[in-house]
Amino acid sequence: MFLALSYFGADQSQVQRYLTGRSIAQSKLSLLFNAVAKVPMQFFILLVGALVFVFYLFERPPLLFEQAALRQAQGAPGFSGIEARYHRAFDERRAAAGELIEQRRQGRAEAPGIERYRAAQQELDSARRQAGALVAPGFNDTNYIFLTFVTRYLPAGVVGLIIAAIFAAAMSTISAEINSLATVTVIDVYRRHVRPQATDRHYLVVSRLATAFWGAYAVVFAEFGRNLGSLIEAVNMVGSLFYGSLLGVFVLAFFFPRARGTAAFAGMLAGEAAIFACFLFTGISFLWYNVIGCLAAVGVGAAISRR
Known part of the structure; x- marks a missing residue:
């Protein structure tokens, strides 16, 4: 639950969609669409694995x-x-x-x-x-199980549809993630700390360079990630190292209106410290990292905001 809340509520690829809505109503509709469409979709994905x-x-x-x-x-x-x-x-x-x-x-x-x-x-x-x-x-050839089933047992037309769906889903996800990374790189890092007074054309060029950089980084990581076993598990494990403290910042903002940037930043650092301590020194399942990071971030942030 905490992993889903982190991804669908606090991840940059989702938040930028809420923030670019034409109105608050559209942003709310986007959140509702996530709940209505993506939960059944995840159930169907898991059901396919169980059936195979x-x-x-x-x-x-x-x-x-x-x-x-x-x-x-x-x-x-x-x-x-x-x-x-x-x-x-x-x-x-x-x-x-x-x-x-x-x-x-x-x-x-x-x-x-x-x-x-x-x-x-x-x-x-x-x-x-x-x-x-x-x-x-x-x-480890875990990621070949479903592909082997598709190519061996499904008719040619269905195989073509599945391959097209895989490419469409991959392109949609990659474009959203790379766009998010490039946006954060240009707006939150480059424009704030490197060139705060540059022209829009300059920022456009930098954003394209950032997009190319993150695309190349994704290719390199994919070559490494193929050895991590199940891709779904690997993605969730890597995400769980960061999502918990990120969700904690959002929870802190919702339930502790007095909290400011300093408290939120300190809470996020505390959440990350707790997560990596669990990752390095315990055998706790990675899904619990989201709970631990969120609670640590909220606890530290709330304590600092009350001073």
């Missing part, structure tokens, strides 16, 4: 989803033994899943079926890790 998971419970997936990596692994010694072990583990897991379904339908004890399923899943995961190690240490 269930599909691969009964349909054997490839040992490695990335085809180039699979071809590389097939040429390595010991691959045939790993593949045979993988097939046996999959057959065992499929049988365990079917048995568990029957136990649930008949109201019988599910514990034996669950244990059998978990043992088969562990064997399956072990075989996949061994195959991935033939390609590269720490190999």
Whole structure:
């Protein structure tokens, strides 16, 4: 919940849309549209993942989803033994899943079926890790699972629509994020601290250069990010390092009208310090960073504003 509040309520890519509305009514409508449209959309995205998971419970997936990596692994010694072990583990897991379904339908004890399923899943995961190690240490092809499902099992027309939708969504998201970064760079940094009295044409040129810089940065980060595993999880993890304290500043402004810039800035720094302390020294799940950062920012900001 805190992550969603941070993204849809406090993120620059969202806030700039509220601020550029022609009226307060339009800004409110934008917020309502986020709630009405994006919550069902997120549910549908997660539902697709769950359905693909269930599909691969009964349909054997490839040992490695990335085809180039699979071809590389097939040429390595010991691959045939790993593949045979993988097939046996999959057959065992499929049988365990079917048995568990029957136990649930008949109201019988599910514990034996669950244990059998978990043992088969562990064997399956072990075989996949061994195959991935033939390609590269720490190999991860999580992001190829859905693409493999699309290209193998869906008709050509549907594949084309999905690819077009992926490109459209990527272009929309990238344009919003890069535009936000360029705007902050020019307005909040360059114009305020470097050239406060320049012409509009000068700022336009600088904004284009900033856009090019952040675009190049995104490409470099994408090359690094492909090794982080699931992209959705990686994006949420990186965002959680900063979103909590950002949300805390907005909450502070809403519920503590006496708070000023100094209190908000101090609260944000305290929130970031708390988040990175949890990140570096604890095993707390990254989703809790948003809660911790928000509470720390509000607490410190409120304490300072009362002085």
